[in-house]
Amino acid sequence: xxxxxxxxxxxxxxxKIGFVLAAAGSAVGLGNIWKYPSxxxxxxxxxxxxxxxxxxxxxxxxxxxxxxxxGRRTGRNPVGAFKALAGDKKIFGLIGAWGIICxxxxxxxxxxxxxWTLGYVFEEIAxxxxxxxxxxxxxxxxxxWKNALFALLFLASTILIIKGGVSGGIERxxxxxxxxxxxxxxTMIVYVMFQDGAMEGLKVYLYPDFSKIxxxxxxxxxxxxxxxxxxxxxxxxTYGSYLSxxxxxxxAAAYVTLSDLGVAFFxxxxxxxxxxxxxxxxxxxFTENGKLIASTRLxxxxxxxxxxxxxxxxxxxxxxxxxxxxxxAALTSTISLLEVPVSYVIDEWGLSRTKAALTVGAVVAVxxxxxxxxxxxxxRLSLIFNDIxxxxxxLMICIFLGWFWKTESALLEIKEGxxxxxxxxxxxxxxxxITYICPVLIAVxxxxxxxxxF
Ligand code: PHE
Numbered sequence: 001x002x003x004x005x006x007x008x009x010x011x012x013x014x015x016k017i018g019f020v021l022a023a024a025g026s027a028v029g030l031g032n033i034w035k036y037p038s039x040x041x042x043x044x045x046x047x048x049x050x051x052x053x054x055x056x057x058x059x060x061x062x063x064x065x066x067x068x069x070x071g072r073r074t075g076r077n078p079v080g081a082f083k084a085l086a087g088d089k090k091i092f093g094l095i096g097a098w099g100i101i102c103x104x105x106x107x108x109x110x111x112x113x114x115x116w117t118l119g120y121v122f123e124e125i126a127x128x129x130x131x132x133x134x135x136x137x138x139x140x141x142x143x144x145w146k147n148a149l150f151a152l153l154f155l156a157s158t159i160l161i162i163k164g165g166v167s168g169g170i171e172r173x174x175x176x177x178x179x180x181x182x183x184x185x186x187t188m189i190v191y192v193m194f195q196d197g198a199m200e201g202l203k204v205y206l207y208p209d210f211s212k213i214x215x216x217x218x219x220x221x222x223x224x225x226x227x228x229x230x231x232x233x234x235x236x237x238t239y240g241s242y243l244s245x246x247x248x249x250x251x252a253a254a255y256v257t258l259s260d261l262g263v264a265f266f267x268x269x270x271x272x273x274x275x276x277x278x279x280x281x282x283x284x285x286f287t288e289n290g291k292l293i294a295s296t297r298l299x300x301x302x303x304x305x306x307x308x309x310x311x312x313x314x315x316x317x318x319x320x321x322x323x324x325x326x327x328x329a330a331l332t333s334t335i336s337l338l339e340v341p342v343s344y345v346i347d348e349w350g351l352s353r354t355k356a357a358l359t360v361g362a363v364v365a366v367x368x369x370x371x372x373x374x375x376x377x378x379x380r381l382s383l384i385f386n387d388i389x390x391x392x393x394x395l396m397i398c399i400f401l402g403w404f405w406k407t408e409s410a411l412l413e414i415k416e417g418x419x420x421x422x423x424x425x426x427x428x429x430x431x432x433x434i435t436y437i438c439p440v441l442i443a444v445x446x447x448x449x450x451x452x453x454f
Pocket of ligand 1: 106227231
């Protein structure tokens with residue numbers, strides 16, 4: 001455990017880079033490598049990429065600063081944080097409560113996919129060793145007991161790390177794995193570019209067809225931005241609550257946004273071309289009329305196909321290393337997802353860290369087992385708690401901060417660790433974004449989406 005903040009007796013991140021890595025570790029995960037490429041593929045490639053980048057900078061980045069500020073100002077979990085700032089208007093605690101619900105529900109499906117990454121480590125080994133029976137079992141993403149087994153294993157590892165506390169557990173886990181993941185992705189991009197079909201994929205990913213921009217695409221881009229940046233549910237309020245006053249919040253948020261966007265961009269650069277390579281070699285990725293087949297399994301179909309073509313030595317190396325690192329990236333995200341309800345239970349119910357982790361863990365274990373046996377829940381839960389739930393949380397955070405707590409009060413907090421605040425453009429722009437631009441953009445996207453349903 002790192003230094004203790006005597007004022008409110010909470011753990012603190014031991015260093016600046018430690019915090020940025022932990023927050024980036026929360027952000028970078030399956031959202032970047034499993035979800036992002038399939039939303040890109042479903043929404044017409046480069047056109048989506050463009051709208052996605054805008055969503056990250058215009059909405060995600062300002063909201064991230066808002067969350068970190070609320071967290072550091074109050075030093076509390078999301079429910080406690082809103083209650084502390086709202087004075088007698090305790091109703092605002094509900095924003096935090098909604099976040100905690102979203103976190104638990106997202107974790108429940110996230111663990112199943114995280115379990116797949118673990119399963120695929122063994123699948124790759126089994127494939128190259130020639131255990132075809134094991135390969136069939138491990139590849140079967142609909143196999144309930146296998147899904148449950150790996151998801152629960154993943155949950156158990158998450159609980160173990162969470163029990164270790166803020167800096168001892170979370171921080172240490174992030175330092176090596178993230179850079180390693182990026183290196184392996186970059187190496188694989190180089191490999192893919194030399195395969196037949198890759199150029200077609202590259203064009204789809206980088207050459208925008210603006211006619212593909214429609215309300216459904218914008219809705220998907222916004223949900224994806226919140227999910228990938230870990231926003232809207234208080235994960236960064238919680239991480240912010242462990243931050244020291246010496247840190248520059250907008251700067252930290254910029255690092256996190258850029259690294260998350262960077263990893264997603266490169267994951268797309270790998271997986272979209274790899275889809276076309278796989279399709280070229282006879283693996284069915286699209287239906288007759290060009291629709292994507294089973295987007296939840298896209299990455300798990302496309303990448304092993306690539307590894308298997310590399311030949312035994314290289315193939316087993318890349319296959320195993322990639323899925324191990326992806327599992328690690330997922331782990332740093334499940335840690336942050338679980339830390340939100342756990343910090344709530346510690347602060348508000350007075351349980352010890354260990355008891356809190358086990359209690360929340362038990363609830364999540366039940367939910368994730370249900371998802372494991374019927375993976376259609378992944379899409380359902382992701383629509384409600386991610387695509388709708390997180391931007392809704394973000395909207396409420398903006399309204400709360402902009403109209404009740406007031407950006408002036410938030411700026412006083414931001415000033416700590418940000419010497420030049422008063423003379424910066426940030427000081428004028430950020431309040432405008434939080435009070436007007438972000439909430440209006442989120443509300444408009446929701447409005448148009450609902451309008452289109454009828
Ligand atoms: N951002 C994580 C990812 O991309 C998922 C996540 C969402 C984590 C919300 C925390 C909170 O995989």
